[in-house]
Amino acid sequence: MPSAGYAPLDINGIRSYLNALPVARDRLGQEASAWRIREVGDGNLNLVFIVEGKGAVVVKQALPYVRLVGESWPLPLKRSFFESNALFIQERYAPGLTPQIYHFDDRMALIVMEYLSPHIILRKGLMQRKIYPKAATTIAQFMALTLYNTSMLASSAEAHKARIELFASNTALCKITEDLVFTDPYREAALNRWTSPQLDGIKAEFERDNPLKLAAQEKKWQFVTEAQALIHGDLHTGSVMVTDSDTRVIDPEFAFVGPIAFDVGAIIANYLLSFFSHRGQSQDGGPDSYCDWLLGQTEMLWTVFEAQFLKLWEQQPSGEVFAQGLFETPESTAALAAHRHVFMQKLFRDALGFAGCKMIRRILGLAHVQDMESIKDPDVRARAETMALIFARQLLLQAHGFSGIADVTAAAQEHASPAKV
Numbered sequence: 001m002p003s004a005g006y007a008p009l010d011i012n013g014i015r016s017y018l019n020a021l022p023v024a025r026d027r028l029g030q031e032a033s034a035w036r037i038r039e040v041g042d043g044n045l046n047l048v049f050i051v052e053g054k055g056a057v058v059v060k061q062a063l064p065y066v067r068l069v070g071e072s073w074p075l076p077l078k079r080s081f082f083e084s085n086a087l088f089i090q091e092r093y094a095p096g097l098t099p100q101i102y103h104f105d106d107r108m109a110l111i112v113m114e115y116l117s118p119h120i121i122l123r124k125g126l127m128q129r130k131i132y133p134k135a136a137t138t139i140a141q142f143m144a145l146t147l148y149n150t151s152m153l154a155s156s157a158e159a160h161k162a163r164i165e166l167f168a169s170n171t172a173l174c175k176i177t178e179d180l181v182f183t184d185p186y187r188e189a190a191l192n193r194w195t196s197p198q199l200d201g202i203k204a205e206f207e208r209d210n211p212l213k214l215a216a217q218e219k220k221w222q223f224v225t226e227a228q229a230l231i232h233g234d235l236h237t238g239s240v241m242v243t244d245s246d247t248r249v250i251d252p253e254f255a256f257v258g259p260i261a262f263d264v265g266a267i268i269a270n271y272l273l274s275f276f277s278h279r280g281q282s283q284d285g286g287p288d289s290y291c292d293w294l295l296g297q298t299e300m301l302w303t304v305f306e307a308q309f310l311k312l313w314e315q316q317p318s319g320e321v322f323a324q325g326l327f328e329t330p331e332s333t334a335a336l337a338a339h340r341h342v343f344m345q346k347l348f349r350d351a352l353g354f355a356g357c358k359m360i361r362r363i364l365g366l367a368h369v370q371d372m373e374s375i376k377d378p379d380v381r382a383r384a385e386t387m388a389l390i391f392a393r394q395l396l397l398q399a400h401g402f403s404g405i406a407d408v409t410a411a412a413q414e415h416a417s418p419a420k421v
């Protein structure tokens, strides 16, 4: 139920709302009647307006239902509260890597924030085969900074429990992930869709595939039980805006205290989906330097994240877990240093499992990705999707067989080779 005083705004409503808001008026300049306002939301959940005067702002307002599906699927407005809180926390630990918030209105479930221009959504850039040399590195740094600093490796138990409490009631958005990522793709669910009839066979196989279903449920168990750090919760390439030189992570409305590997796996999955979408469209399956670049960036996501996370752990061991005072002799310092690598290896394999789930859900579940959806010819799309599905299954079932990220990208290349198609 929307709270008293909530109303979804149209263009005129946005104009009056911002005109009564000094912080927005100052940024926009001009008379309100001269502001140019357009609704540009193309995500699954919310309204998004770009408002331009002399300056510009973005207004994001939650709807009381899932926009993609309609009013039959109600969704709490409180996601706007979780998003604004996550953005504040992320800005504290990863300054300059998120949009700046100018105003948050809890009652209207509305955030006024920085208009990122000339940024575009990373997914769209990757679909156009654009090179963003810094994007993967910056996303990896964002993950290391936000995930390390909101974990008990950096903070007290008391602070961590306060964080858990702040985000604990983001249950409706977590439930979307629990159902859409970990469960529905492996069963008959009303809103599932896939390229049919081409993928009918593999969809039916996945529904019968007990090892695969068990592995997906293990990942779901981790997702709901591992309160490790404040995760973004929906870190795909549609949640990143880029220019050649700037990268910002947006849209953390799915944030809660969950497994670190979920964010890492999500972004790796989306770079790999881009890779398979391009490989599937290649006529002859011959060499493709853009696909090689995508795999190189996939490697960067992990290697930069791992190095930065370890560096933070070595330099700021301020948390109550692996507490500094326990490891002061040279032997125990060395033991802790060795253990950090064991810890990262587990995180890596967990991330691969999550990546597998995230790839499968985008092909067999409700919410698909434009990388694949934009492929008009269903046979070509099915070819790309099948390569991605088979590879994702391997990620989920054989995460332990990958000793490093270069193994993963080599296997992706192998799955996309003409002999396999």
Ligand code: SR1
Binding pocket: 044, 045, 066, 068, 176, 177, 180, 234, 367
């Ligand atoms: C019903 S919402 C579907 C998806 O959109 C969001 O971007 C999340 O990824 C969610 O799973």
Ligand code: MG
Binding pocket: 043, 044, 234, 239, 251
């Ligand atoms: Mg989103």
